[in-house]
Amino acid sequence: EVIRGKKWVLSAMAAFSMVACAPSEGDEVVEEVVPDSTPTVIIETTMGQIVVEVDLVAAPRSGANFIWHVSAGFYNGLQFHRVMTRPAIIQSGRLTANYEPREAQVPFLENEDTGLDNVRGSIAVARAADPHSAKSEWFINVQDNPLLNHNEDEWGYAVFGRVVAGMDVVDQI
DSSP, X not given: XXXXXXXXXXXXXXXXXXOSOOOOTXXXXXXXXXXXXXXXXXXXXXXXXXXXXXXXXXXXXXXXXXXXXXXXXXXXXXXXXXXXXXXXXXXXXXXBTTOOBOOOOSOOBOOOOOSOOOOTTEEEEOOOSSTTOBSSXXXXXXXOOGGGSOOSSOOOOOEEEEEEEOXXXXXXX
């Protein structure tokens, strides 16, 4: 549900749900989703809330992709399906609570150098080995993960925002 301004709520068990204006299937992901340059998304989990601020200035493509999936309701019923210690991340954006994959019906996202680092609390695009293979998956860094940053030799993983409240929930997960 839209709370006030550009704030969305996602809820579930470490799965997500959200009500908002959903684009029609086949709509293109656009770079400028909302005029607000730092929309807020509230992720409701069984362990509490995680509040994420999305940076559409530094990460226009990655941030807009995430907001588009949120507003389309794509993340409803999904869970944190990957919890890793090296690198320390929690990842979501593809598997339901029954571990069934949900395929995003959007083109692959071109990776971008946002200038933001994979530090504790940042949220970034998850992808396969191909740097331009992201669609809907994302992760939150549980600790600083400098090896995931963009540099002159590696594309890295595009950071598009940060946790502004609920890092204790991230740590519990």
